[in-house]
Amino acid sequence: MGAFLELKEVHKAYFLHGKRIDVLRGVSLDIEKGELVSLVGASGSGKSTFLHVVGTLDAPAAGTMRYQGRSVFDMNDAELAEYRNRTIGFVFQSHYLLPEFTAAENVAMPALIQRQDRVMSLRRAKELLERVGLGARVEHRPGELSGGESQRVALARALMLAPSLLLADEPTGNLDPTTGEGIHQLLREVNRDLGLTAVVVTHNEVLAQSMPRRLRLLDGRVQAA
Template sequence: MSKLLEVVGLHKSYGTGDARVEVLKGVDLSVEEGETIALIGASGAGKSTLLHIMGTLDRPTSGTVLFGGEEIFRKGDAPLAEFRNRSIGFVFQFHHLLPEFTALENVMMPALIGGARRSDAAEPARELLAEVGLAHRLTHKPGELSGGEQQRVAIARALLLSPRLLLADEPTGNLDIKTSDEVHETLSRIHRKRGITLVIVTHNEILASRMGRTVRLVDGRIEADEPRISPTHPTSNVLPGEK
């Protein structure tokens, strides 16, 4: 595997003077192409902040983030936004679907924002909705979908532009156990089919156990970085049930 993302000496703080809060305190992390990683730790450990910086939604106070060997925070805001839309997909705890649009239109949105014609965006959006098991819900609006269905629409939307990296921040944190399992299986299928690099922030031990690596943050620092042990492949990145 080749290195996709590298974080070096990452610090992030908010505020100034006595009100200054240091959230990340010198984080180093390498992510290989095709890996699946769970970021775990107590609330306030810095997991979501790290994920947001990895996804260029926030800039670090200091340190370096390399994507494909390129130092991405050297880009200005507009080129950075273009890079983010093209190269990184996001799934959050709350789906952030647009309520006035159908499932199909919501999935098409990243392409439309990028200037694509509706006719060009529609077919790949249909294919992705079928891939996440929602071919029969194309014309339904978010309010007509269950929580799990809404989250699967959000996953399809995140994949529309074929990003190299998928970042998920507590993707099942707002769902019940059964629905969480459905979303887990959807992410597993996506990884099997596409080999996409996947980094997930989660408190869900079951989901974390399915990832190829588990990275634990404590008080803004990485305390442990461990591969999932497999009897036949000691550092296997294959999710349960895969061949």
């Protein structure tokens, strides 16, 4: 039995006008349970691609990834969907909330996808929203929320099913420093209280330095920063 999350020789390339761009050139990495990891790198170095591959939103060309000993890339579509649903919580640079649904419904969506009872899910979603400080905005649609509020709703949604791995892609990239700091604070709290593992991609050096483990993506490979 290896690490909590174990990547080996993960390759990924893009083709632009017939030219190959190697984004990931054999990324090998172990992440232990409960670690809070920051990932930095230049723009276009493949940080987002790395996160997408770990979150199985993007298919690599080659390589293996094991989650608690299970080969993730060997799963079929239903198992992958379930992996994303139960194991992973995503927070993106944009909040990506569903515009037709209220904040509470957005937060409850992962539970609804798991076919949990709607009333119970909405109740839990409201609790989570209160916890991120948005108890008063439960019935608001994303269009009626500010950027910082939306990002907090997105964080609550990522935490809805208590995932064991949180993947955050520049969660504060679109926010002012004060609001961003609030989000960082929340992330640290969640890591401490729930013991969940988190990988945070960021440009924010202050944030990166505050993380216990720091990684850098350079020339398609991951190294300690």
